[in-house]
Amino acid sequence: MAISFAGFMALALYHEEFGYYSVPATRQIGRKGDFFTSVSVGETFGFLLAHRIRGEAGARFDASEPVFVIEQGAHDGQLAIDILRGWDEISAQSGDQGCELRYRIIEPREKVRAALCERFTTEGFEDRIEVVASAGEAGAGQGVFLCNELLDAFPVEILTFRDGRWLEKVVTIDEAEDKLAWGTRELPDALKPFAEKLGNDFPEGYETEVCPAIDEWVPEVATLFSGKGLWWVIDYGYEAADYYAPSRRTGTLRCYRKHEATEDPFEAVGDTDITAHVNFSHLEEAAAAGGLALNQFTDQHHFLIHAAKPWLLSIEGEVPDRATAARLRQFQTLTHPSLMGQQFKVMELENEGMRE
Numbered sequence: 001m002a003i004s005f006a007g008f009m010a011l012a013l014y015h016e017e018f019g020y021y022s023v024p025a026t027r028q029i030g031r032k033g034d035f036f037t038s039v040s041v042g043e044t045f046g047f048l049l050a051h052r053i054r055g056e057a058g059a060r061f062d063a064s065e066p067v068f069v070i071e072q073g074a075h076d077g078q079l080a081i082d083i084l085r086g087w088d089e090i091s092a093q094s095g096d097q098g099c100e101l102r103y104r105i106i107e108p109r110e111k112v113r114a115a116l117c118e119r120f121t122t123e124g125f126e127d128r129i130e131v132v133a134s135a136g137e138a139g140a141g142q143g144v145f146l147c148n149e150l151l152d153a154f155p156v157e158i159l160t161f162r163d164g165r166w167l168e169k170v171v172t173i174d175e176a177e178d179k180l181a182w183g184t185r186e187l188p189d190a191l192k193p194f195a196e197k198l199g200n201d202f203p204e205g206y207e208t209e210v211c212p213a214i215d216e217w218v219p220e221v222a223t224l225f226s227g228k229g230l231w232w233v234i235d236y237g238y239e240a241a242d243y244y245a246p247s248r249r250t251g252t253l254r255c256y257r258k259h260e261a262t263e264d265p266f267e268a269v270g271d272t273d274i275t276a277h278v279n280f281s282h283l284e285e286a287a288a289a290g291g292l293a294l295n296q297f298t299d300q301h302h303f304l305i306h307a308a309k310p311w312l313l314s315i316e317g318e319v320p321d322r323a324t325a326a327r328l329r330q331f332q333t334l335t336h337p338s339l340m341g342q343q344f345k346v347m348e349l350e351n352e353g354m355r356e
């Protein structure tokens with residue numbers, strides 16, 4: 001018996017009862033969890049995204065219509081809360097409410113939707129954040145779609161180069177030891193286009209990942225906005241030339257537990273995060289096929305520094321109080337090239353409406 005690695009990863013992360021992400025409230029992200037994300041650094045990430053959304057709303061969206069933020073991969077909803085609080089703070093400080101901002105979260109799992117709604121009700125956001133089950137229900141006029149570290153959690157397939165050809169790495173059971181084990185099999189038709197694209201100039205034993213889930217996901221979200229739409233995909237990853245560099249012999253698959261990285265996804269299944277870097281060239285191609293054009297591909301450092309300009313100007317020359325000092329520390333973590341600034345990338349895509 002063998003199953004594809006993507007099938008195994010989907011179960012390990014998303015099985016309704018035993019999956020790593022089945023109950024976000026029990027999967028704290030940050031110091032007490034298994035890994036950090038920009039959201040877990042603190043509220044500054046959402047605050048800066050609120051600034052960036054405000055800038056776009058003023059410059060490129062129709063101010064007389066509401067602007068929608070649609071998020072997927074929201075986990076426990078922290079980023080939504082941080083963005084809305086940031087938006088309110090900017091409004092209060094500038095004395096200008098700005099346009100009407102509405103927030104929608106796409107969350108396909110019923111249990112996770114219920115947990116999100118409960119949190120938003122407890123924290124007084126139930127009228128401002130809507131949680132829907134699919135992209136089909138999230139459709140809006142104009143706005144920004146965003147996801148932070150969603151795509152690195154998409155199930156991937158693993159290819160391995162043996163004797164001059166690509167094989168698929170699969171998950172089997174070692175009957176003698178009664179445990180999960182690796183196997184290989186000939187490529188199924190669905191993976192052949194990925195292998196053809198890679199070519200055959202790879203060293204023996206080379207392993208890498210491909211993510212067919214990107215091709216299924218892009219068409220779901222590419223038509224979210226009937227009018228002007230921007231898409232911000234924030235994640236770690238590389239362009240194809242770097243992702244598939246011959247020197248990257250063991251791919252990018254990593255497992256995280258209590259801030260320790262391993263490469264063994266069969267250890268503590270359901271209690272360990274499994275992730276792979278994003279191939280941004282693949283995303284760009286899939287987006288183009290779905291009618292979205294690349295506006296910019298940059299790193300988090302540049303994206304957030306641009307977003308932070310109005311805030312940095314507003315505190316220039318002041319002695320920072322405790323809250324501002326904390327925000328400045330978080331800002332440094334998010335943007336410093338040796339911390340999160342360079343590792344995280346932002347792909348900004350836009351639809352036809354944005355170019356009219």
Ligand SMILES: C[S@@+](CC[C@H](N)C(=O)[O-])C[C@H]1O[C@@H](n2cnc3c(N)ncnc32)[C@H](O)[C@@H]1O
Pocket residue numbers: 021024029037038039040072073074075076106107108147148149150153154
């Ligand atoms: C690495 S975590 C990032 C969480 C959060 N965005 C952050 O930055 O802290 C990935 C999240 O994406 C969620 N996720 C994965 N596939 C999803 C999908 N198809 N729709 C909605 N959420 C998804 C997972 O449940 C998990 O909460």
